[in-house]
Amino acid sequence: MQVQELLRLGVRADNDWHVVTQADGSPLRPRSLTHAVSEFLKEWRITLHGLRHSHASHMLASKIHPKVVQERLGHSSIAITMDIYSHLMPNMQEEATSVDGALRAAINKRADDVG
Structure with a gap:
């Protein structure tokens, strides 16, 4: 072409x-x-390192899975990626809390239905 x-x-x-x-x-x-x-x-x-960090930050903010970010950055493990960038994912705790709440509600409903 x-x-x-x-x-x-x-x-x-x-x-x-x-x-x-x-x-x-x-x-x-x-x-x-x-x-x-x-x-x-x-x-x-x-700096080039700053661009790399920005790229990773934007991927995580866009909810790209951390495993994909790890692979793109070439980190040897996802633990390294999460150690460096987990602070950029503050909504993770909120999401985990909402999952906990949903599980508790389901367990309580099940107990009420059985009991």
């Missing part, structure tokens, strides 16, 4: 053609990209 679009624009891609280049048109090296991103982040006072 990209090749067709390039041909439509009159560009013929070959082995020397690159989608992303440096300002002078030379190939972008991975280190150059890291440097460019680092400079951008420094200007905005953001």
Whole structure:
């Protein structure tokens, strides 16, 4: 699809053609990209680690399962993820309390029905 679009624009891609280049048109090296991103982040006072933390925080706030977050972050265990990010899930206690209440109500109803 990209090749067709390039041909439509009159560009013929070959082995020397690159989608992303440096300002002078030379190939972008991975280190150059890291440097460019680092400079951008420094200007905005953001770190790559901060972006990683924000990503994890937003996933958990969006109720993405912590196991998925653990896998995306590459933590060796879900315990590590939960140790770091559980404070971002304050509604977990409220949800657990509502489950407890529902279970108690069901047990009490069952006892009343039997007894």
